Amino acid sequence: MTTIYVSDPIHPEVLAELTTLGQVHRGYGETAVDYTEVSHEVEAVLLRAERFDAIKIAASPRLRIIARHGVGTDNVDIDAATTAGIWVTTTPGSNSRAVAEHVFALLLSLARRTPYGATGTAAGAWAELKPQINGFELHGRTLGLLGFGNIARMVATIAHGFGMDVVAHDPYVEDAAVEATGARPATAQEVITGADVLSLHLPLTPQTTHLIDAATLASMKPGAVLINTSRGGLVDEAALAQALVEGHLAGAGLDVLEGESVDMKNPLPHSVIDVAQVPNLVVTPHVAGQTAEAFLAAGTDALAAIRQVVAGDRPATAVNDVTAPSYS
Template identity: 35%
Template sequence: MKTVKALLLGDAMIPVGGFEAAWAKHLSGLGDQIVADDWESDWGELQHRRLEVEKRGPEIESVPEAALGAGSDAEILAGLFVPVSSTLLDAMAQLRLVGVCRAGVENVNVEAATRRGIAVFHVMGRNAHAVSDYAIGMMLAEARNIARAHQAVKSGTWRKTFSNSDIVPELHGRTIGLVGFGHIGALVARKLSGFDVDIIVHDPFADETALRSAGVEPVGLDELLERSDIISLHARLSDQNKGMIGAAQIARMKPTAILVNTARAGLIDEGALAAALSDGRIAGAALDVFETEPIPEDSPLLGLDNVTLTTHLAGTTADALTNSPYLLMQDIARLLAGDAPQGLVNPGVLDDPRFAEWLSAVREG
């Protein structure tokens, strides 16, 4: 293979050293012409910036200095949350491949990259086990008042009575509704199988036969809302499903239902949910994602006793973060070796003459 220059941009969640090690393991045949830097090393700032990019897209961010300077002639760009805007793509005229160590590509202008003949890679399922574990934990925490009891004990109160004391459920025999059945949703279903629950799924993109083979029942969204005792969201956020759980949808839920969201905040109308929880129209909710993070001090959710709130932790485990750069580089190496990659977001780019010429040159050395 020919030598290829790369720009590796880590951040506070996955520092650049992880990318360098993964490059050395899987792509060392491309040489060591690497520009390595951290895009945002402050944890708090990273959380704020990435959330804004996820809501508004990468065009709101400025181009990282490394992409304007030493890394401006790189052919490969890899990172986690680095915003890959059309401005950045213009600044890096030699760029042919972008890779992000996450399943979502909200921080990449995929359309602009495709127009320029640039391949975009992501890492599917990199934190699927982490999020699926967490989602089930949130179901149990909210249903059984685990966090509230812990908080009471720590503050000196031996609390035994809660807003749902008359209806505290066991999972056994309950109906769990999963909205979305990708890597994470499928793992949630598999891990819940030992609880002896009935699982129904709404996913307009999933094959019905495949769903039934997985032991779940495909249903429409309205039916899922009406039948489920616990509803857990595992869909990707898009223009089509933004706010898919609003006041009208919440009104279809059982008064004993619990809503869990470890996916994207934008799937839920947060104000409508807070109102429903306040009025007791559903029993509870467990949320790991919010419209604004950190959650504002005046958020009505903070005053409610029937909601479990956590700080966007579902996908953050040492295993998921450490392994991600290796999965990304391994998949890029798969393409360069002539095998089918697993995480190519825009496969049509393979037919683009600009990309095809570059790929051929890299393979032939």
């Protein structure tokens, strides 16, 4: 029997399947345990938001796999895991559609000032609000995509349905692949300066950290909108707040904050940006990939990776390459 640690809530069907493999410790809910209490016995971790650093890895002598419930690995020390002979896996594609749709949830909220209108109406200010809410239509506007992986391609498809013009840049994608979706390939600078709506679909690396800084924001069209459903560290939040307060940007929709790199479960105290004080800003708590369908798909893929490792096989979605030690 395998001992498994689950950091955050997952789809109940997946949780039920995990219990057939062995003992499951949960890092959430009424029966939550801190990982340090069980690290000596855990053989598999199904990881969502919790950070898994070198200290936790060093305290896990029997650990064989860290199965990420999602595509990002920012909260895992992959080098430490690899050195310890621990597989790290992800669930590529499992939440692509959910995230792509959330891009438009954020964008439409900004375009039609939905949160402002809904909150004000709930407070009884119907008549006062009505003349203040003048939105804009997406039809005919240019959507710029930085990064053109699975999610960005779905975003492009949805954008065409709104009648938007789509331009995209990704140094790892051939122009023909961009054109096949009906988008136009362009340089990064052309995308940034030409977009009415700029949507980020990039991994967080040393090269992309604060890619969207004060100078980049200044080069965007006056009245443009920024959407980020990728990683918070891509954006210099202080510079973004300034661009919003000064009115250079019409709005920004964020599902991720830079503070998540400090504490993924509670980033607000660590974030540079004060989400309650910045106008034209819509922030959601890293939930773009959280739909029932995506939860089931991601959980199922993570479970499959755990099953493969328990069986002694290489997991199909590994992001590292290890020579795993034998376990008794």
